[in-house]
Amino acid sequence: MTYSLKETFPQGVRALRGAPGTPSGSATTPDPGALAAKVRTLAPSMTRSMQRVAEALAGDPAGCAHLTVTALAVRTGTSEATVVRTARLLGYPGYRDLRLALAALAAQQATGAPPAVTADIAVDDPLGDVVTKLALEEQQTLADTAAQLDMTQLEAAVGALAGARRIDVYGIGASGLVAQDLAQKLLRIGLIAHAHSDPHLAVTNAVQLRAGDVAVAVTHSGSTHDVVEPLRAAFDRGATTLAITGRPDGTVTQYADLVLTTSCSRESELRPAAMSSRTSQLLVVDCLFIGVAQRTYDEAAPALSASYEALAHRHAPRRRDGD
Template identity: 90%
Template sequence: MKETFSPSVRALRGAPGPPAPPVAPPDPGALAAKVRTLAPSMTRSMQRVAEAVAGDPAGCSHLTVTALAVHTGTSEATVVRTARLLGYPGYRDLRLALAALAAQQATGAAPAVTADIAVDDPLGDVVTKLAMEEQQTLADTASQLDTVQLEAAVSALSGARRTDVYGIAASGLVGQDLAQKLLRIGLIAHAHTDPHLAVTNAVQLRSGDVALAITHSGTTHDVIEPLRAAFERGATTIAITGRADSPVTQYADLVLTTACSRESELRPAAMSSRTGQLLVVDCLFIGVAQRTYDDAAPALSASYEALAHRHTPRAARQA
């Protein structure tokens, strides 16, 4: 039996779905991650509000909705819309989260947002800043990753007759990493970075197969199309994306979201989004390896032995 789908996916497939469970506001510590993830899709006025609350949670927690609107040069309606987009029922809930986040930062429990890399930064500073950004992206992705969806994805992959993975450019490299890991434990998996091959393979999938799409923006047509084809043929579909409301999720039974640090001139989104995607891929692989351990362990041992044999000089092997 297929996993429980979200209401939007059930509607697309024509099946009635259960009432959507109430959504709890995000943890205060995840606020900065939420801002970084959603900022590119916000209007400029909403970005100003989001950046203000993430950059100075202590100061903004003391502001009324009117005061924050004045402070950011926006309107009260924009402040309320921003709060709701960030996952809070209203501005009052956002203020409570800001106060909690300020308290965490005061005790060192929540890291501050790091500065962008400048063109004249010494290489030592570049190493430090990149390391901090990578750590932040990993922490943000872990904090917002839905473990219920993750468990369902692990179950689907563990029992799949075949898994196809779709991704382009940097996301394609992450997809190849996942496919290779699954192959190492004896599962049938293929990564497709060519959009034509992706679609022609997707139309061969059926119930019992898994199609997994990786796209940070969630809008990459060459990734959405093969996932849609697999979706329509009854395969279980999974999306790894930075946007839970992006177009790719309309054809995903399961959605795993990743975080991304702020994009800058010398640090494009593809760099930081790849970090979060690799964390999700590793979580999927470990989960599948745990579920299929009796088969996975011997397969891993066999692959290790084969590689060790290949790396041993011929003379030593013949001795």
């Protein structure tokens, strides 16, 4: 049982993306529950004035929901234009839509939802506190990523991978480990997938791709040159391209037909961004893998069984001749 991307999305995957350089799915107003997640994800890439607006929105959604655009600009020491730009960057067509989302978010929080954890790990923290803080941060990162995942983009990505002739995955450093994880998972269900962490090999492989192939770039910053370049080469040759990134406005999205945005907790001295970005990237990888396995179950199930059997046989005790 195979699935064609054209059958799933007759209008074509690039039609889902919108204008070049525009983050995929940006025309869809985000769910109110994703607002706080988007603020945490996008704040590091905002200007300082936009950050002040975003921090006010996340810190007091109920209060901000009652403010006019002029009143919010006064409260944050910015301008009306900055407030509107912030609203649009967060995915809302205008300030009115943002106020509705703020009111809905305030109502959700009133039901007793736990607040976001922002305490940094200190150098003199007891190890037990470190475990607690890390666990809570990981939970928040996963919840934020799940809240802001664009289901249309995810569905299209699953369809593209399920029907791909060949899949290349690009990633460097911590993102390279995530790229390897995705490739090996897809290999185990019978797909032809390879991860490339060497930038030269990535580009030389990318230029061999064509329509019907899929290229995946994993980059939290969205601007890692050694990941952007092979994705650009694959995009230019007609392959379907997917970016898994924490920066939907990053360079990599210019060459991505599909964009899946990950969240990341605030970076600190003892907790670099690579730690939490890896957690959210692995969640997206697992969602892709399960989705593809469901789509191709008739082929995936026997392939998984064969890989389990091969590994079990490899690790079984060897018997001597005559035993």
